[in-house]
Amino acid sequence: MxxxxxxxxxxxxxxxxxxxxxxxxxxxxxxxxxxxxxxxxxxxxxxxxxxxxxxxxxxxxxxxxxxxxxxxxxxxxxxxxxxxxxxxxxxxxxxxxxxxxxxxxxxxxxxxxxxxxxxxxxxxxxxxxxxxxxxxxxxxxxxxxxxxxxxxxxxxxxxxxxxxxxxxxxxxxxxxxxxxxxxxxxxxxxxxxxxxxxxxxxxxxxxxxxxxxxxxxxxxxxxxxxxxxxxxxxxxxxxxxxxxxxxxxxxxxxxxxxxxxxDAMLGPISLQSSKNAIPAVMLFVVIMLQPQDRLRAHGVSRRSAGSKPVAQRVALVGGAAFILVVAGLGSLMSLTDLNLVTTGFYLAIVTLSLVPLTGYAGQISLAQLTFTGIGAVAMATWGANGSLLGVAIAVGVCAVVGGIVAFPALRLSGIYLALATAAFALFCSAMFFNQVDVMPGGNRQVPRLQIGPLSINSDFRQLVLLAVVFAAIGNLLVLLRRSAWGRRLTAMKDSPVACATLGLNLTSTKVGVFALSAAIAGAAGAISGRTFLADTLTLPGSLSVTMLAVVGGIGSIAGAFFGGMLLGAFPIGATIFAANAIGIFGFVAVSVKDILVFSPGMMGVSLGRDPDGAAPQIALGYRAVAHSVPALVTTAVGASVIWVLAKFDSIGNWSFFAAEMVFILAVVPLLPLLFAPTQVHGRRIATAIWLTLGVIVAALISWDSIFSSTGLRVIAIFVFLFLIARTAIGIFGVNPLDDADSEHVEPPSPDMFGIDRPLTKADALDAERALGLQDELLVLTAADSAGSLSSVGHSSPAGATS
Amino acid sequence: MNLLELESLSVRFGGHLAVSDVSMKVEGGRVSGLIGPNGAGKTTTFNAICGVVTPSSGRVSLGGKDISKIGTHKRARLGIGRTFQRLEVFSSLTVRENIQVGLEIRRSWSRRSATLPQYLADGGDPKPEDEINLILERLDLGPLAEQPVGALPTGHARLVELGRALAARPSVLLLDEPASGLDDSETDIFGDLLITLAANGLGILLVEHDVALVMRVCSHLSVLDFGQVIASGSPEEVRANEAVLSAYLGTAPAPETPEYSGIDLAGSTQEAGS
Amino acid sequence: MTEAQRETHPAHEQAEPLLELRGIRAAYGTIEVLHGVDLQVLPGTVVALLGPNGAGKSTTLQVACGLMKPSSGSVLLAGRDVTGVRAEDLARCGVTTIPEGKGIFPNLTVRENLLMATYAGASMRQVEAVAYERFTRLKERRSQLAGTLSGGEQQMLAMARGLAVDPAVLLLDELSMGLAPLVVEELYGIVGQIAKSGTSILVVEQFARTVLGVADVAAIMVNGLVRKVGTPSEIEQELSAAYLGG
Missing domain, CATH: 1.10.3470 (ABC transporter involved in vitamin B12 uptake, BtuC)
Structure with missing residues (x-):
């Protein structure tokens, strides 16, 4: 008691x-x-x-x-x-x-x-x-x-x-x-x-x-x-x-x-941490008990013209070029670099899984990394020798689990799907990934693939495998978008109620696309060939995936790649700049590492400044890059040239870093403007020359001898690249980012239009008296701009009765 | 024969009775009209027919079969198609793709190879491509086929909705103000189209504020006011009906509406029921 | 006829309307629904704006009350250009609007609804006094949720707000919507009384004949334009054609 x-x-x-x-x-x-x-x-x-x-x-x-x-x-x-x-x-x-x-x-x-x-x-x-x-x-x-x-x-x-x-x-x-x-x-x-x-x-x-x-x-x-x-x-x-x-x-x-x-056990499941799973289970149960949301017909906003899907030919060529470039660059990389890039690539496939779900169908998931983890565990369990059968099982398991998780929430509005998937992520980290059988010692090694005679036995091969899979899934998704089912998903995103009145079963369609998305995320885990730590397969991890997928540009394959690379790049940057603290306030010490810790979040928050353009300024430029073939090519070539120069010791490490940063953060987002065929009237050639100069200067300055501390060097480089970018926009003469805000005008306040106190009936009566309107007929005059008739006789209001 | 039949249909939103005891019949092969002032419950009636709102009582049946209890998409599969007062087009797709989606959704659930309804063409089951072109042609949307719908003016977007609904090969089509946004000559052509579609077997229920159009194309009219049918009959009968005139113009007392009767607006202490 | 009348009454060329719309164009997205609307409300008059559905009457009112910004043209209040001024600022300057449908907050009680009226400047004591004096029924129901009132009572509540803040200009949108004609007639009786006390009123209405009884001036709108302005009796003759396609 x-x-x-x-x-x-x-x-x-x-x-x-x-x-x-x-x-x-x-x-x-x-x-x-x-x-x-x-x-x-x-x-x-x-x-x-x-x-x-x-x-x-x-x-x-x-x-x-x-x-x-x-x-x-x-x-x-x-x-x-x-x-x-x-x-x-x-x-x-x-x-x-x-x-x-x-x-x-x-x-x-x-x-x-x-x-x-x-x-x-x-x-x-x-x-x-x-x-x-x-x-x-x-x-x-x-x-x-x-x-x-x-x-x-x-x-x-x-x-x-x-x-x-x-x-x-x-x-x-x-x-x-x-x-x-x-x-x-x-x-x-x-x-x-x-x-x-x-x-x-x-x-x-x-x-x-x-x-x-x-x-x-x-x-x-x-x-x-x-x-x-x-x-x-x-x-x-x-x-x-x-x-x-x-x-x-x-x-x-x-x-x-x-x-x-x-030490309680439920079958093979240890209940040790079941307390942590209670909120997730409760959330899930409560969502299941909610009555189905009503369909609503409230009119579709017709502003969005929508982007045309990429042509399959472009996707195929792009995919092939991507694999070649990756293979070429990969062969030049050191082992540690390979590891880092491989991480980015595997995460790119995870973010790719959100393209059909969020990009095409307008639904959301906050548990993609959980599905990746499940795929990884399934692979490690049933595909220990690296067989493709293991991958197939992993993909199938994720699809089924995904469908089951999404089903109850899909009857409800978007926020409930987000909450249900978040609950699933929490549940899995509390009750699944921490089980001894699932992740002994808190980690699990996923075997590398063995495809027939071909063995993925080196880091380089793993990198190329990931590139091939990314390109393949990317192409399949483009194919999907152009198929009947893809059109249907887009249609459903635009108007669910219209789809229902055409005979479409909304719930099963949504379950289907959610299962597909979970399957792709699971595939990323199954072929990743890496060691997963239980601690990384948590809700915050999945949240970052979803956030950066949207920041990267959720409707496109390239956007997903960008999001994945960002996701991989930030922790990498944080590791590289681990020790460079710069004091600002008495109790705050900001370091480059720390900036990298919260900057992805800030990028996502900036979506709120311009949700229709739906991108923080940088992603706005990058997203356009994804739609411009010459810009993509220039990006790839430019980045490779700088890389090659560094590889053969023509420029120092810091110069390489500076040039690469200037190129990626200042030049690349402006490329779409430079290559834009019509509409944009700017001084293209001058801008292009300026940007090229900027990259060259960045590569020529010997940053390490001028600036003694690493932190100072990084700051100097960022300031330099900001200057280059800002000036380039100035030279070009059109700021691509201004358009969104130009419409916003603060309405005038009462003081400004000159009414200093509320008008009352007394005012009206005064005016009436002053005008002598009481008893005589009066004429309304009105400007006759549209040919409307506008003159009228008028009698005293006092006479009006019904 | 009666294709679509409403029996004592009522829809309640909280304390408000939006549709009250409405009975109505839509026959195949002709255009029936549903008119009434703003807020009379016309769109709500449509929503109840296709299952977007749940009626509080009454019955909707299609070809004699009670469909009141089944979901929106199942009703669509049984042959109810509709357009919307506030546009529900797929704005990120082109005109052609909008119609294509309608057709593809139909092909995903229609297992037997139904022949093309007579109102679309004289027999045969054309290839999907041809069927889309046929619909585009019927609606005069051919030149706009590759345009994104998001960029079209309202009148054309309404035609796209109609085309999309036709692609699902409905037996009854509910049109919610399809002519608003069309100019006079377009409205004339549109009226002819409705007449032709109906003459070839399609049952159409039309909600429209362009009274001239309604009077021209409808062979039967029902007038809704305060959620109730206050009159029905041929256009001529309805036009002459005193209750209709008062519903639109507000002179003679309207039919007894017990819900509101006897409210003391002037603040007298008289007993009132509500 | 326009020119002729203008000439016969030259004295009123400087007559300053309390509320005036000049060449208002307005659009939802890319779809323009008002194509240059001109309308004047002179001090102490009731102007009825009539017309079939979709003519743009309500949109005109939305522009006048500040909820919608016109794409061109201007709104003048007592001669000052108030185009683009926020609706809440206009409300505080003596323009009270009772919007289409029920101008009430359904999930607030009657008393809480009246409390919201105090934003326009009146004290709660004043608002309650006016509202309950006029509509004793509201007093009985002051702690009832407004959404559970009958349609007529809801409209009373909306009107009570309009009365209580003692506005210079009152904008009424579809007062009669969903109400029985008897109730509508009562409501318009009250509108007439408000008008007599000196408030200028612009009323948008489909229930045409009832409103013509209290209006001093009536205008017919069709397809986003004011087609005709005249005395109620002149306009009445045109109505049948405008509504039922004659």
């Missing part, structure tokens, strides 16, 4: 924190329609911030608590709304999801930069850990406080939403944004306040848990992701539902700890 009570109280105190976090999520979702995947990261940041203020700067507990919860948290939410979320209102589900995920990844990165993970940051418990005894169960004050605060939050939110004008307006925005405007309310300000409120709740939950958890960016974020499952209980919209969900989840987790023995 005592044990039960103890675990009940413990469960309820966890529930309190979940409830607070989930309420914040519900507040932002209902008021803005954006499901904030970064909500957990907000909580995490607040926990660190509390440590910083309280322990780092020595501010006493209460002021520190108030500062973080009531000032920093809300301010952060308001800034995020203003800076990012406002831009993605009305964007597609995919963009909304990817932008918030990117924000989450960026925040994790930033927090790791500010608060280095290698230092322990204990936060002392509130009330110096005092406890009281309730019915023989010892409860510390802090947990009691959490429960009381949760109750206070429930009451407080109710009061805000029922009794204050601002709170009522937040609900009014959801009902009818335009009508609130017509009432004189300011929806944009209201949304900002709603985000501030939601973010404040995230901060509160983060601060409350700071002393109970080891402060780790990823762990804390994932902990708060559990609150998402809680919010789904209330269909993401109901606060009481969220509180109910929190109690269920808190108690389940607590009882799991209390009553499931450490």
């Amino acid at each position: 005592d044990k039960f009570l103890i675990f009940t109280i413990a469960g309820l105190s966890t529930a309190a924190i979940y409830a607070i976090a989930a309420s914040g999520l519900v507040v932002t979702y209902t008021t803005s329609g954006i499901f904030n995947f970064a909500h957990g990261a907000f909580s995490m940041m607040a926990a660190f911030m509390f440590w910083q203020v309280h322990m780092g700067w020595g501010v006493p507990t209460l002021p520190a608590f108030l500062l973080v919860v009531f000032v920093i948290g809300p301010a952060f939410g308001a800034i995020v709304e203003r800076g990012i979320m406002r831009g993605i209102e009305g964007a597609t589900d995919v963009v909304k999801i990817v932008v918030t995920i990117s924000l989450m990844i960026a925040l994790i990165g930033i927090s790791m930069v500010i608060w280095k993970p290698d230092v322990a940051r204990p936060v002392p418990a509130f009330f110096e850990g005092q406890k009281i005894t309730v019915f023989n169960a010892v409860v510390n004050y802090q947990r009691l406080m959490a429960m009381l605060i949760a109750i206070a939050v429930a009451i407080g939110l109710r009061l805000i939403f029922k009794k204050t004008r601002l709170g009522v307006a937040m609900r009014a925005v959801v009902d009818d944004r335009g009508l609130l405007q017509l009432n004189g309310g300011r929806p944009s300000r209201t949304s900002m306040m709603a985000w501030a409120l939601g973010s404040g709740m995230a901060a509160l939950s983060g601060v409350l848990i700071a002393s109970e958890q080891t402060l780790s960016a990823t762990t804390l974020t994932l902990l708060f992701i559990n609150a998402y499952a809680v919010a789904v209980v209330g269909r993401l919209r109901s606060l009481p539902g969220a509180f109910l969900g929190a109690v269920i989840l808190g108690l389940l987790e607590s009882y799991a700890i209390g009553y499931i023995p450490q």
Whole structure:
């Protein structure tokens, strides 16, 4: 009995924190329609911030608590709304999801930069850990406080939403944004306040848990992701539902700890970490119980002309050229370089798996790396000798699992598919990849392929194999896009309801494309020939895949390749520049490595600035490269020339790095403009000369002798390349990136148009009297621009009766 | 014979009865019209027929078979096609591809090789390519075939929706304001097309605000107001109907609507039911 | 006839409309729905804008209230150019709009709906006093969700807001939509009273004849253009043709 009570109280105190976090999520979702995947990261940041203020700067507990919860948290939410979320209102589900995920990844990165993970940051418990005894169960004050605060939050939110004008307006925005405007309310300000409120709740939950958890960016974020499952209980919209969900989840987790023995087994499955899987299972079950979404016919936006699919001939030639270039370059590479590039290539196939799902069909998955892991494990189990049969089994298993995972969520809107796949990723890292049978010692080696007499027994062959597979799958996807099924997917993305009225079974079509996507991701794992670590097959890993696939340009094969290479390149860069710290603030030390840690996230976030162009500035240029054959060729040739020069020691390592950076980051994005056949009128030749000069100068400067420290060198190179790029745009005379923003004009405010107080009926009466309109007939005159008749007799309004 | 039949169909959105006890018949081989003021429940009736909204009561049957309980795509497979008031074209595809998708979706579920309906051509089951060209030609979309639909003006995009629906070879076609966005001469041609399609066996239910067009092509009209059928009959009968005039112009008292009767707007204390 | 009338009433050439639309063109995406609409609402008058579905009446009102930005042309309020001004700023400047359908927040209670009206400047006490005095039924139902009210009551609530903030200009869109004629007549009785108190009103309506009873001026819109402006009795004669294709 005592044990039960103890675990009940413990469960309820966890529930309190979940409830607070989930309420914040519900507040932002209902008021803005954006499901904030970064909500957990907000909580995490607040926990660190509390440590910083309280322990780092020595501010006493209460002021520190108030500062973080009531000032920093809300301010952060308001800034995020203003800076990012406002831009993605009305964007597609995919963009909304990817932008918030990117924000989450960026925040994790930033927090790791500010608060280095290698230092322990204990936060002392509130009330110096005092406890009281309730019915023989010892409860510390802090947990009691959490429960009381949760109750206070429930009451407080109710009061805000029922009794204050601002709170009522937040609900009014959801009902009818335009009508609130017509009432004189300011929806944009209201949304900002709603985000501030939601973010404040995230901060509160983060601060409350700071002393109970080891402060780790990823762990804390994932902990708060559990609150998402809680919010789904209330269909993401109901606060009481969220509180109910929190109690269920808190108690389940607590009882799991209390009553499931450490060494319990369910058949071959160890239940040791089943507690971690409970939120995922709960999320999945709740999604399964949701009633099917209604189809909606609300008109299709017809702005998007859509890109024409690539011709098969171009894809074939491109694929062949790609394999040749890779083989050529690969033969020149050192072993370590080969390893790094191979990583990028395997990740490119994983991002390629999202092309049919997200690019063609407009659906999303946050578990691609999980499928890769499953493919890898299946290969290691059934294809130990590297047989192709093993690959086939791995692909089949992933397709089936993918179909099963996606089925319940596909009946619902995009956000639920994202959540269901995220739950699957969490479930697999909690219950599958950590099983001894699956990954003994936390890792699993996937055998390299043996295709008939051909053995993939060297790193070079592995690289070429990956290139061949990438090119082959890429070609198949182009074929698919041009097939009846591909057209159908595009049609379904444009208008699901029209497809249904033509007789298309939407659910089975979506399950099919999801299974295909999972199969490709699994294939990437099966042929990767590398050692997988359980720790890398986690949700954050999959989130990065999806994010960079979209950043790279999800509709195209080249975009997927770009995304995959980015995904591979960032960790590589982080390793290369491991030691170069540059101090900026007293407590912040930013290094090149750290910039690389959070810059991918920032890139994804920048999608929000221009969701229609759907690319951060750099990807905008790169995406165009993918559509221009001469630009692609120049890219390949240029990069190879620089590489070859370096290979034969004509230029130093740093000069090589500088030239390559300038080429890739400044020249390549501008190539499509230089080769654009029509429409763009710029000084092409001058720009081309300038860019060439820039690359040559970058290669000629002996960066290592001018700049003593590596960090300085890197900064100098980045500044140099920025100058080259910026000036090139100036010379060209047309900034390709300006178009998107040029339309945005701030509407005039009342002060500017000269009405200094509300007009009233009295004004109208005055005017009426002044004009002497009371009794006589008057004439309306109107400019007759369109040939409309516009003159009229008029009688006194007083005479009007019905 | 009655192809499509609605029996006492009602659709409720929360407290609002959008369609109330509507009964109506659509026969093969002629154009039936469904008219009424804004918000009368015409589009909701369409949505209930093709399964996009669930009726709260009543029955929809096609060729005598009750289809009220089955999903949208299954109803489509039984022969209900439609267009949309607010365009639902596949805007990233070309005109030809839009029609092609309609045809391909049909071929994915239609196992037996049905012959081409009479309203499209005189017998035979042409190759898909020919069938698409045939439809493009019938709708005069030939010159626009390779254009992306996203760039077309509304009137043409509506024709693309019609073509796409025809590609699924429906037996009953629901057209939701197909002529809005067409100019006068295009509307005339469009009216002729509807008449020809119906003359060759297709059952058409037309919602349209261009009353001249409706009066010309429809052989039977139903008038909806407040979700109820207030009149039905031939165009001449309907035009002369006092209830219809009042629905459009608001003079004579409309039929008893118990839901709203007796509300005291002036704030008297009189008892009112609602 | 235009020229003739202009000449006979030269004194009113400087008459300054409270609300004026000049050459308004507006488009949804690439589709233009207003092709140069001119309309004037003189102080203290009721202008009825009539026409068949899809003529662009509601779009015209959307432009006038600031929810939609015209692609060209201008909106003038008391002689000042307010084109492109946000709807909320116009609302705070004395332009109250009751939009198409139900101008209420269905998931807010009656009282909360009225609370939103206070953004335009009136105090809650004032708003409640006016609303409940006029519509006692609303007082009885003040804690009821507005979405559960009957259609007529919902429209009352919307009107109550319009009354309470005491606007200079009132824009009404399809007041009668989905309501029984008796209710509509009552509502227009109230519109007439509001008009008498000095508010200038632009009302868009399909329920043509009822509105003609309270209007001082009526205009017919067809295909994105104002085709005819005249007295209610003049316009009434044209109606049947415009609606039922004569």
